[in-house]
Every structure is written in C-alpha cells, then in structure tokens.
Amino acid sequence: QVQLAESGGGLVQAGGSLRLACTTSGRASSNYELGWHRQAPGKEREFVAGISWDGGRTYFVDSVKGRFSISRDNAKNMVWLEMNNLKPEDTAVYYCAASGTSVILRQPGLIDYWGQGTQVTVSP
16 A cells, blocks of 8 residues: 655746655555646546656656656655646646556556645646
8 A cells, every 4th residue: 555645736826836745655655656647627637747666767748848847765755746837727636646657657547546636726
C-alpha cells in the first residue's frame, strides 16, 4: 500500500508559478513511477507529468512541455511538480499518482494509488 498527500496548490495569476509537492509513504514507494494528473470542472482526469523510479526519465503531456518540470527525492519520499508560465486552462484539481509502469501511469483508469488532490486556480 502506498499513501500520497499533495500540498502547494493555490490561486495565481496567468504567467505565474506554483510548486506542488507530494509526500509518499508506505511499502516500497520509491519503486513506483510517480506522477501528476489533473481534472478540470466538467472534464475527464488527464495525465500531466511522470517520473521514473530513479528520477532518470521524465515525460509530459504536450500542453505543459517547456512549462512544467517534475522531480523526486526518494530519500525524502517526495515528488514535486514545478509549474511555470501558468495559463487559465491549467486550472484544475491536481492529483499525485503512483503506478508500476509509465504506461499505466499515463492512464487515469489504471492508476494504482491516488492522493486526495490539491486545487490550482489560474486567473486571467
């Protein structure tokens, strides 16, 4: 069992930045691919970013490439999502996620573990 807890959401103006954090705990959490999904009002949950268990590989949805970065520190049981040049369309609840492979991590319906979510609101 892996537990995930997000923090760092909030309200920011367009063009601003936010850093989301996710604390992981539980059995062998450092062995999992970790990532972030988001869900905007009235829309389906979508994959945003992922990182391999050793931090050596990162991957993003096209809409955030060049603006978002993801990192992790297994010794601290943490993963972060750095969001820059935020746009109103980035407004959503952001969820930390853990799964065994990058293929599964990209698919919201197959995720093994979820956090409770944190709201990000970007004003025009």
